[in-house]
Amino acid sequence: MTHQNHNKALQDPIFKVIAEAAKEMDIKCYVIGGYVRDYLLQRGIPKDIDIVAVGSGIELAKKVASKLSGKPEISVFKNFGTAMLKNKGVELEFVGARKESYHFDSRKPVVEDGTLEDDQKRRDFTINALAISLNKDDYGTLLDPFDGISDLDNKLIRTPLDPDITYSDDPLRMMRAIRFASQLNFTIFPQSLDAITENKDRIQIISKERIVDELNKILSSPTPSLGLGLLHKTGLLEYILPELTALQGIEEIEGQRHKDNFWHTLEVVDNISKHTDNVWLRWAALLHDIGKAPTKKFDKKIGWTFHGHEFVGSKMTYKLFKRLRLPLNDKMKYVQKMVLMSSRPIVLAEDFVTDSAVRRLIFDAGDHVEDLMTLCEADITTKNPKKQKQYKNNFKIVRQKIVEVEERDHVRNFQPPVSGEEIMATFGLKPSKEIGIIKDAIKEAILEGEIPNEYEAAKQYMFQKGKSMGLTKS
CATH class of the missing domain: 3.30.460.10 (Beta Polymerase, domain 2)
Structure with a gap:
């Protein structure tokens, strides 16, 4: 006392x-x-x-x-x-x-x-x-x-009474112990950590809302891998985010190995946490590779592949949000979009960057293009300093190109320069699929750089496209 x-x-x-x-x-x-x-x-x-x-x-x-x-x-x-x-x-x-x-x-x-x-x-x-x-x-x-x-x-997390009783009585305390360890950079007393592992299945009586509340606090802490690593070590993560624990492990076939995508993911979350407090962007970092477990295949010629893992991962994001009772609104759509597009800038950084590829990236990412770039930069976890420097320089070039292209072409949150009403009036059309075809053609021409994102140029292009479809001006 x-x-x-x-x-x-x-x-x-x-x-x-x-x-x-x-x-x-x-x-x-x-x-x-x-x-x-x-x-x-x-x-x-x-x-x-x-x-x-x-x-x-x-x-x-x-x-x-x-x-x-x-x-x-x-x-x-x-x-x-x-x-x-x-x-x-x-x-x-x-x-x-x-x-x-x-x-x-x-x-x-x-x-x-x-x-x-x-x-x-x-x-x-x-x-x-x-x-x-x-x-x-x-x-x-x-x-x-x-x-x-x-x-x-x-810097110790310890329970006043026997931890077995404390955690069994109210299993949410297991999440709270890990959350405080993560927030304060404290260590959980060994006997207490063992008791969490012993009682892990008790987490199932806790409501999803309360679990997510603690999970968000862990994700919002300065180094989220401290808490996420403890959730994994104690076996709690298996109950909460099995999609994540499915990424753990390295398989080897014919001398070819792939990286451990679970520990890679935790590194990405830590990386991104140095640059953003946006918990939904941190969620995107946490889920960006979840599609890799179900899409993993071995090909004798090229080794391990994860084809379409971003698309599969974005579909899994919806199911995961629904199961955990996370919001299914624009927050979920944002995380889905980040997961879906998580490899796009990487491809640009590896190849020669064309204006049209950058225009499409800005068009698809909209207001979230900076967040997407932040996610991709956090995704660089290579320990090879030469490779790391090269990636970072490439991303700088992509970022620079995004600024230049957007200043010139204004494709972020793109609005077609020619409206559907004007197309209908020009060719005397009723609502029909032809209008959609012409609008799409104008959008494609702008993204490809065939015409500038301006009204007059788009109007001329509309006449040409209509003509090629056998439409006549009314």
Whole structure:
């Protein structure tokens, strides 16, 4: 137990209001969890604060709200015995100190009132069980019954109780352990890591939404391979993203080997994370090669092939998003598009770059062409410095060419210079497939560089095309 004073953590005037409200109600209360952890790690001031009361958390929240100017609204969650209120952009959650016991087939506990120590025991990790007193007799004192301070110093994730019980009771904690290890660059205590492996199949009782929430936090961490590697090591990944674990391993036939696409993928995710915080682009990096497992073949003449893996991977992306209950909106379409196009710039970088190939790339990628280039650059994981330099230089050339071609030809988010209505009026046509044929021909001529992306040139081309189809001007 550490009795050092931490008044510095309590500079926000809200803490004095809470202390006063608790004193009037004659109950004890403490700030606990993430706020205390992040203050001690000097990770900036968190926007949410958890308050535990030895008594009714809901009543304390009501009392606090009545003392604040503007009388903030309270959200009460009776079933959980919690209440939430927002004050000046900070979210405060109040809960009564609890003892918990669990049934095997659910992560919903049977809850009874308890002491502060009971409440600290039920917390997931020692670093989240740290509490600071808001009571007059020991205001600002840190209460640390499980030596969470040492674990913070030693960068360790450890459970207050037997990890087997902690994880079996609430299997989401296995994901949380890995997420904190990934976010904070901490190590999971060996006994705790073994317990995750032992309990891995328990993850199946957790909702997909909660799993994805943790997965997104792992993907958003500075080096996602730390968390993804731990998910793989413990066997959890097999339950969550079997498409990814299917990429692991190297096969050899007749002395020909292919690279391990699983570890390559984790490298690509780490690479891209240095250049983007966009979690959906990180998802694209994670899934860019998933089509390689089902398309892998050995050809005696050319060795290992993965024909069409980008197309197969983009189809798999939809199924994966659906299964994990990830959004099936433009976010999913974006990831699909990135997976589908993930090899396109690589081909351009290897060959002589023609303007028409660059125009098609910009046309197909639209607003996402920079993201696509970022993905392809992250995909360079060769350890050969000469090759790496060559690839990077080639991509620079492609990027330069994209800028030049787009400035001149404006094909990004292409709108045909001649509308369908004008084609109909010109040739006296009703809606018909001829209109689509002419529009497509104009688009192709522009992408191929036969005509500039301008109205007059497109109009002349429309006359020619119509004529060749036997159409006459009306």
